[in-house]
Amino acid sequence: MRRINISAIVGSSVSVEEQIPLIKEVGFQGFFATYTGHEPLENWARLVQKHQLEFETIHGPYQYANRMWESGNTGDEYLEFLKDSVDACHAIAVDKFILHVTVGNHAPDISSKGLERFRSLCNYAKNQNVHICFENIEPLPHLKAVMDYIPDPYHGFCWDIGHNLCYTPNIDMLEHYGNRLMCLHIHDNYGVTQPGNIDYRDDIHLLPFDGVLDWEWFAAQLNRYHYQGPVTLEVSDQNKPEYHAMSVKEYLEAAYACGEKIREMLL
DSSP, rough: OOEEEEEEEEEEEEEEHHHHHHHHHHHHEEEEOOOOSSSSSHOOOOOOHTOOOOEEEEEHHHHTTGGSSSSSSHHHHHHHHHHHHHHHHHHHOOOEEEEOOOOOSSSOOOOOOHHHHHHHHHHHHHHHOOOOEEOOSOOOOOHHHHHHHHOOOEEEEEEEHOOOHHTTOOOOOOHHHHEEEEEBBBBBBOOSSSTTTGGGGGGGBBOOOOOOOHHHHHHHHHTTTTTSEOOOOOEBBHHHHHHHHHHHHHHHHHHHHHHHHHHHOOO
């Protein structure tokens, strides 16, 4: 049966170490988390193994993603930092590393130097048996440029459906990258709440079915491209009053029920 996975709860005050056993208890089969170079990944991996969960992916840092496009030492140093993050994935046997290629509505221009850095990272990751999964974010041309520049099917696409809804609602991401789809980030929101203004504050990571996403369409898209991977949620308990009244376990139970509902819609 298709697995249902979840990220560490975005913005939660409860530690990842406390979340992991609860994630297993309510029924999830897998887990992922963000790594910025400081988190205790090896400790998390031991806990994940202890509770018989899959450590599906590592989400790379995104706050400084634009550095990959900058000239000079800043970009080169950031590339080396990302290679260190790939090493961290390899060390705990996580084979997918998720990256944003930019951050925000503005980024440095696409450059040959930036594209070569991404190629260097992908070549390095392949040698470490780690797939780079590039994630859709704000409507900039950089993602397409990177995906076109790195056609190697070893690396691919992470479809963040919440981002698609609130950043690029008129773009059919799977039409572009469906044949390279490797993983999902599933969450809901209210779409673009200020028409003409793409705003990160719309990216609120609600539980599925609590926003305005057309889930029948979402499932049909996945079925169209024969997606067979896990149903992976990336949700936050911070952005709806009803969530605040829940314990972490209750919130995770509600999240798992959403995952089950989505799984039933997939072929």
